[in-house]
Amino acid sequence: MKTHYILLAALTVSIFSSCKKYPNPDPVFAELVNNVVPxxxxxxxxxxxxxxxxxxxxxxxxxxxxxxxxxxxxxxxxxxxxxxxxxxxxxxxxxxxxxxxxxxxxxxxxPDGDPHGSIPAFRxxxxxxxxxxxxxxxxxxxxxxxxxxxxxxxxxxxxxxxxxxxxxxxxxxxxxxxxxxxxxxxxxxxxxxxxxxxxxxxxxxxxxxxxxxxxxxxxxxxxxxxxxYANENWLxxxxxxxxxxxxxxxxxxxxxxxxxxxxFELKKSGFNSVLFNNVTTQAIVPDDNGLYNMGANQDFTVQMQVKFANIATYQAFLSKSNDAGPNFTGWMWYQSTVGNITMCAGGNLNGAPAGRINIGSIGTVADNTWHTVTMTVKRINSTTRTMTAYVDGVVKGTPANIHDRLSISSAEPLKVGRRGVDGSTTTFSTFNSANLLIFNVALDQPTINANISLKDVTKHPNYSSLIGYWPMDEAVENTYYNKAAQGYNMSLTGTYSWVYLADNYPPGTVADPIISNISVAxxxxxxxxxxxxxxxxxxxxxxxxxxxxxxxxxxxxxxx
The missing domain is CATH 3.40.720.10 (Alkaline Phosphatase, subunit A)
Structure with missing residues (x-):
């Protein structure tokens, strides 16, 4: 047994002595990395x-x-x-x-809600x-x-x-x-x-x-x-x-x-607007106590600045009415064919024997630029009540006599956003809106034209007749605040988002300065x-x- 041990030892020495020798590398002293995520x-x-x-x-x-x-x-x-x-x-x-x-x-x-309805609760x-x-x-x-x-x-x-x-x-x-x-x-x-x-x-x-x-x-x-604390990250x-x-x-x-x-100072920068681009996004006056119901005889004017990014056939974007169908009652603005705006009025639910009346082909405004759209309704005499359409202060289409549509009051709320129109497509209007005004008088063309770019609404010659003014530039949360002496706020609902339009200001908007490419109110x-x-x-x-x-x-x- 002793001889075998000597032989094994000799073989071991032989193996190690036959290996090529390399110099030892320099020592490397690396710091331990803390992989703990704070x-x-x-x-x-x-x-x-x-x-x-x-x-x-x-x-x-x-x-x-x-x-x-x-x-x-x-x-x-x-x-x-x-x-x-x-x-x-x-x-x-x-x-x-x-x-x-x-x-x-x-x-x-x-006070007008369902006493037995569900109460919204938020976690x-x-x-x-x-x-x-x-x-x-x-x-x-x-x-x-x-x-x-x-x-x-x-x-x-x-x-x-x-x-x-x-x-x-x-x-x-x-x-x-x-x-x-x-x-x-x-x-x-x-x-x-x-x-x-x-x-x-x-x-x-x-x-x-x-x-x-x-x-x-x-x-x-x-x-x-x-x-x-060293392993924490506090906001x-x-x-x-x-x-x-x-x-x-x-x-x-x-x-x-x-x-x-x-x-970084957080401020509203430039112009900010809600993007209306789906069926759920809408702004409504939940209850106007009848203020925006214009009946059979009331003169009034509605004006809003709008920027359309697409053409959508038969898509309403502003209304005080129900959906446009057999029992249409109220007034409505919608995109009809090839992006033309149509205005209509009707009173079927109020006993009018005829259907809605339209002012069609007012103009193609789906060009992604701001346009001022205006509608006036004026009672001329016992048989004539005229609805007139304007785009950028210019009369468009043929004025319509809506007298036989009787009362155009509607139980539906004043609404910015989609309503159904006969033949509606699934392509929704994509638009921004601003400076919605409602007067309880019918403005004449010179007054409309002269005040499209008015930045201080209190200087409007008919300011005392203004019953609603929504600049629509809050940039936060879900309310369009009414800035007129009379009227009500509008509530935003559905899937909506505020978008930053930088210096793409609508006419008449008081411009917030561009202070950053980020706008945060x-x-x-x-x-x-x-x-x-x-x-x-x-x-x-x-x-x-x-x-x-x-x-x-x-x-x-x-x-x-």
Whole structure:
């Protein structure tokens, strides 16, 4: 056995000695790469009642420092009240949709609604976050009504002052490693403004702003002191439910911060318009109390500026009527053949023996440029009531006598958007609209022509007869606001989107300057959308969000 061991050893030496020798490579000292993806988290702080302009004037130290790495706005659209702002902030829906205004957080009753109908309800942001992410949530507010409204957070401490809210927020942030989203509410600024005014020159208001800013600094320090902060990626939103008071809210502000962000002021830029391009997109006056029903004798004028991108056969785009069929009642504008506009009126449901009467082939306007379309109706005598069509101030087609159509009042709402017309195709009109005006007088041609490009509607010679004026340039949420002394707002419904048209201004529009190739008008409803976006939660159509996750426009800054 000894001889065999010696032979094996000799063979081993022989094998190793026959290998070619290479020099040893230089040592390489590589740093270990941290492949941990930072966890995204959200902190929202609302300083209720803080007006954007006054925040700018005071420029408190902590918020001013945040702005250096933020997307920010000092003219966030005012909400309707304390509760309305908070419901929008947490549900992503506009006041026009959720209709919550009073401090009890109950929806306004619709006097004309079905008392047994379903009540719209919208889930809050915490509900979505905990559905899709395994994180803890918190709401810290000294307002009992808000705490009673938001009941599904993991932490909702009972506090009665802003100081206690700050301390509780600091404690939760410092001790809860699984915390994913926290909303903090301060109320003292709004209370201080009620004593001397919501202006920086009021010492009470200014001091409350500075104190709230101090609390903001305390909370931010708590975030940075978390043991896991190095592996976290926080979106910080400092905002308000509205500026000013609960009774008279004004525009607020929004600061959206992350260390990777470059500073950018969020403003509406150029012209913004809703794109009507499907069967569901519409703007209506839900209830006009008969204001826009013109009966059998009322003189009136309707004018709207429109930009068509396509030709769609028999597609209505503006109406105060039912669908155009055997029982047509009301008035309607629609695209007929080869993109021509047709206007019609009828009163079948009001006893008119004849069907609708048309003014056809008014003109082809499907050229993707703005045109001003006008309709006047004037009672001449006991047998003549004349409907006249204009395009860009020029009479088009042959005026029609609609006297024998009797009353053209309709139970249907005033509507921008599609209605059915005989022979409708499945190709929907694609158009933008602006500057819808309704007068309760019939304007003459010189007046129409002279005021197509009028930018201050109060200077119109017939302003006292204006019963509706919708510029349609809000760029946010779901309401066209009526700017006339009389009239009602219009509600946007269906699948709609605001599009940025840059310097493609309609005639008569007061032009917002082009400040950027990105147009962002901010609202309180954006807070929920930004929160879900940051938490990598897809905002689905069924969420009914009006708020915009506009950080998508800046992803090259923070997505590496």
């Amino acid at each position: 966890q995204r988290k959200v902190l929202v702080i609302s300083i209720d009642g803080l007006t954007g302009s006054e925040l700018q004037a005071v420029a408190p130290v902590n918020i001013a420092e945040l702005q250096k790495t933020s997307k920010y706005a000092y003219n966030t659209v005012a909400s309707a009240s304390d509760a309305a702002g908070w419901v929008s902030m947490t549900t992503g829906t506009s006041f026009g949709k959720h209709q919550v205004q009073s401090d009890n957080f109950e929806r306004n009753e619709d 809050n942001v915490f509900d979505y976050i905990t559905q899709y992410k395994a994180v803890k949530t918190a709401l810290v507010s000294p307002w009992p009504n808000l705490r009673n409204y938001i009941k599904n957070t993991d932490f909702t401490p009972i506090v009665s002052t802003d100081l206690a809210a700050k301390d509780s927020a600091v404690n939760i942030i410092s001790t809860q490693p699984a915390l994913g989203t926290v909303f903090v509410n301060f109320r003292d600024v709004e209370s201080a403004g009620a004593n001397g005014g919501f202006v920086a020159s009021n010492p009470n208001y200014k001091n409350a702003i500075v104190k709230s800013d101090e609390f903001v600094g305390n909370i931010l320090q708590a975030v940075k002191s978390r043991k896991s 910080v939103i400092i905002t308000t439910n509205h500026g000013g008071s609960n009774a008279n809210p004004t525009n607020g502000f929004t600061i959206v911060h992350n260390p990777a962000f470059k500073p 901010t609202t309180t409803s954006d807070v929920a959308a930004l929160s879900l976006y940051w938490m990598n939660i897809n905002i689905l159509p069924e969420f009914s969000y009006d708020g915009k996750p506009y950080l998508k426009n800046f992803e090259k800054e923070f997505l590496k």
